[in-house]
Amino acid sequence: xxxxxxxxxxxxxxxxxxxxxxxxxxxxxxxxxxxxxxxxxxxxxxxxxxxxxxxxxxxxxxxxxxxxxxxxxxxxxxxxxxxxxxxxxxxxxxxxxxxxxxxxxxxxxxxxxxxxxxxxxxxxxxxxxxxxxxxxxxxxxxxxxxxxxxxxxxxxxxxxxxxxxxxxxxxxxxxxxxxxxx
Numbered sequence: 666x667x668x669x670x671x672x673x674x675x676x677x678x679x680x681x682x683x684x685x686x687x688x689x690x691x692x693x694x695x696x697x698x699x700x701x702x703x704x705x706x707x708x709x710x711x712x713x714x715x716x717x718x719x720x721x722x723x724x725x726x727x728x729x730x731x732x733x734x735x736x737x738x739x740x741x742x743x744x745x746x747x748x749x750x751x752x753x754x755x756x757x758x759x760x761x762x763x764x765x766x767x768x769x770x771x772x773x774x775x776x777x778x779x780x781x782x783x784x785x786x787x788x789x790x791x792x793x794x795x796x797x798x799x800x801x802x803x804x805x806x807x808x809x810x811x812x813x814x815x816x817x818x819x820x821x822x823x824x825x826x827x828x829x830x831x832x833x834x835x836x837x838x839x840x841x842x843x844x845x846x847x
Contacts, residue, residue: 710812772832779825787815
């Protein structure tokens with residue numbers, strides 16, 4: 666009974682959370698992150714999938730100024746508190762929805778693990794960014810590298826999670842067509 670109820674609603678959860686996640690993502694890209702880049706002339710931490718060093722971090726934080734750093738904390742970090750959870754909910758719901766017909770659940774488990782991992786590293790990244798802003802003008806090189814590493818891992822895990830979600834979706838489509846054929 667529980668599985669049937671879940672399977673009936675998981676698609677709605679996937680689509681609903683996907684719309685919310687896409688809205689938050691568009692807001693961050695087009696408003697908060699665009700503002701941070703316009704104010705500083707530098708790419709924000711969140712948009713550097715290959716990381717950054719202490720020199721780049723210091724240049725961004727210096728260029729932001731007091732108001733820009735406050736904006737990063739009060740606008741971007743606040744939105745980025747919600748985004749990883751919503752993205753993970755979207756991916757996990759989509760994976761579970763598409764994975765219902767799969768007999769081998771290994772791909773589904775891997776995709777879910779990557780989705781949750783991407784959120785965890787996004788939160789580590791957010792904490793690191795906040796800590797760098799709070800400790801400014803002191804730059805802790807280990808903190809910068811830890812935060813940069815979290816950014817790199819988050820980016821890789823998110824990419825892999827999305828790709829695996831698409832793979833599970835394509836597999837679902839293939840299995841649906843196989844069932845529909847006489």
